[in-house]
Amino acid sequence: MIDEAGVLGEPALAAAPALLGATITGRGVTVRITEVEAYMGETDPGSHAFRGLRQRNRHLFGAPGTLYAYRSYGIHTCLNVVSGPDGFASGSLLRAGAVVEGVSLARERRGGRVPDVGLARGPGNLGQALGAMLTDDGSSVLDGRGPYVLRFADGLEERLASSTTALLDESLADGRPRISVGPRVGVGGVAGGRAFPWRFWLTGEPTVSSYRRHPQATD
DNA sequence: CTTTCGATATTCT
DNA sequence: GAATATCGAAAGC
Numbered sequence: 001m002i003d004e005a006g007v008l009g010e011p012a013l014a015a016a017p018a019l020l021g022a023t024i025t026g027r028g029v030t031v032r033i034t035e036v037e038a039y040m041g042e043t044d045p046g047s048h049a050f051r052g053l054r055q056r057n058r059h060l061f062g063a064p065g066t067l068y069a070y071r072s073y074g075i076h077t078c079l080n081v082v083s084g085p086d087g088f089a090s091g092s093l094l095r096a097g098a099v100v101e102g103v104s105l106a107r108e109r110r111g112g113r114v115p116d117v118g119l120a121r122g123p124g125n126l127g128q129a130l131g132a133m134l135t136d137d138g139s140s141v142l143d144g145r146g147p148y149v150l151r152f153a154d155g156l157e158e159r160l161a162s163s164t165t166a167l168l169d170e171s172l173a174d175g176r177p178r179i180s181v182g183p184r185v186g187v188g189g190v191a192g193g194r195a196f197p198w199r200f201w202l203t204g205e206p207t208v209s210s211y212r213r214h215p216q217a218t219d
Numbered sequence: 220c221t222t223t224c225g226a227t228a229t230t231c232t
Numbered sequence: 233g234a235a236t237a238t239c240g241a242a243a244g245c
Binding site: 037039046047048070072073074075076078080093095112122123124125184185186187212 | 236237238239240
């Protein structure tokens with residue numbers, strides 16, 4: 001039987017697609033996650049853990065279900081859900097979602113004239129819609145004592161019963177994969193000259209952020 | 220729809 | 233100093 005801690009006990013490459021369709025609730029807003037990226041330990045050149053344990057990234061090395069919150073480009077607060085195994089600096093960056101509860105509060109936080117579909121589109125915007133703060137760094141999304149609680153989508157157990165590959169192949173019923181895979185956004189570091197296809201999103205979701213080529217990408 | 224560019228704080232060279 | 237897991241406005245298609 002796979003519970004939430006069990007899913008997050010897996011490295012981010014397996015846990016990240018399982019986060020799609022899950023909800024994160026806190027500070028009056030619930031977001032249904034539609035886009036994530038996997039970051040895989042100290043050997044992943046795109047990961048904040050690449051240069052080893054630092055003050056900022058210490059919670060990436062923490063227990064599964066820990067929140068890793070960091071300041072991006074000096075302005076935005078972005079959220080990762082840490083996954084296992086314990087001590088492996090593996091996390092899933094929450095890149096986009098659909099606000100399903102607390103829409104008016106999310107609108108207030110975003111300010112201006114933002115269409116509802118864009119309230120949590122992009123990692124910085126998702127953090128802002130949820131009211132995330134740097135002090136959320138290190139809290140848990142599983143024990144109910146932190147500011148946010150993560151709930152997986154119904155039927156996740158069956159979908160994970162065999163493997164991540166099965167999860168990605170699932171729901172080909174209408175001819176389109178439900179989950180799409182592509183290169184990560186804004187990550188210059190590549191190994192062997194190829195980007196890792198470690199970005200996952202729900203196919204056709206209007207809340208998914210549009211892909212932006214990294215400024216230093218050469219193609 | 221796309222591209223370009225400035226703002227901003229923390230980390231790293 | 234330079235780079236960065238980004239965003240929004242502005243301008244051109």
